[in-house]
Amino acid sequence: MLGAVGCAAEAADVPQRADLPRRLTHAEEMLVDRAREALIEKCMAETGFTYRPVPVASLAERKMGGYVLDDVTWARRHGYGTRLSEGLADVQRNDPNHAYARGLPKAERIRYSKTLDGDPSGGMLTAELPAGGTVRTPRDSCVAEAKGELYGDFPAFFHAEKAATGLVPLYAPEILKDRRFVNAREEWASCMSKRGHDFADPAAVRERLPQLTHGVSRDKAHVIEVELAVDEAECATKETALVRTARALETEYVDGLDEYRDELTDYRRMQHGALKRARELCAEYACVPGR
């Protein structure tokens, strides 16, 4: 496990709303994911297959992404997360379940795949995405069964999850245009400029980073990345109000999405139910720890 970077501040950091169940912390999400892996293992064993639970994403990995770095400690350790990204590829490459599946005779390999992940030709659930379009997922599989046990009602969870986690495209453009945000971003750019970095916004840093680290050693590239990331995070959290403003605006804009309030409430409620079941399950069984 890569450590509890940023965990302490997390619960207060996420957008909250008085009449909405709070969002799970990353540590709580980890526990739910660990329980999911244990349930998948149990389901696969019942059909005669071996499934090795995959160590779930670490706290540090769960903090990757986002508009701007909002955690100086994380930035000091991981920069922009380049090494974490490389580690994720290693997790996928080294997943022992792949070798196991590839070692099965063809008919068994197909049955393994259908048992674990479901059959795209079989019964599929469909959910609408807030930004348009639909996504589909199999109704029956060990993954679906595990989620059903955790969340109580897999089809209802799938519907709520796709709505609740697909809202960013609706409000992010509004935040970017908001005068309060634009002012904070300009102050951030000014702070970065005083530190010798000429970037209009955090996206520009990410776009330039590969050029800045091109042709240098891996260690030197990490040093360059960390220096820039720490400056970005300090300018965003300590020197200006960029993160504070973005967080307040995110709460404000999410609050304004009344048409998705039911889905958001259902999603958070089912997450808390899953957390309770995960605690019980992992107290009883040895759930595989996170990375």
Next chain:
Amino acid sequence: MRKTFALLAATTLAGLGALLPATSAQAESWQCDNKWHNASSGYFYAYDFKNCGTQLGRAAGNDNDWGDLSGNFTNYDANQAESVLHKGTSGLSVAVYDAENYGRGVACIRKAEFYASDLSDNRFSTYGPGTGRALVANNIESHQWVTDTYCASTFLS
């Protein structure tokens, strides 16, 4: 090979990867269903044509530039993919980008959603004043494995 359309100036929120929605064609793609059943566990696949037609390549790892000579996707693969398929590890999604080095717009495919059989109805998540959002079809230039949370992010991490 770099694209040179107006989105070059767009503000990208690289961590905000929207899921690739299914199109009407996806529900009926028996070709992709067959490819899914026969795909090797542990790989992400990309295809030259919709409905998983003519494999461009497959990758167990990341490839930061489909337009160069290294990685699993090379030279002529950049800006060619019209469908993709995910048969990797549970809990990991694949993020595809419309610039090299995981830049500019991003879109995600989760394992439980199997494949995107027609990317011509999908657009990257790219936001910025006065910009449109680029089509995913024929515009992928890099990909990497990411956590599922990366693809269902909030504005801040």
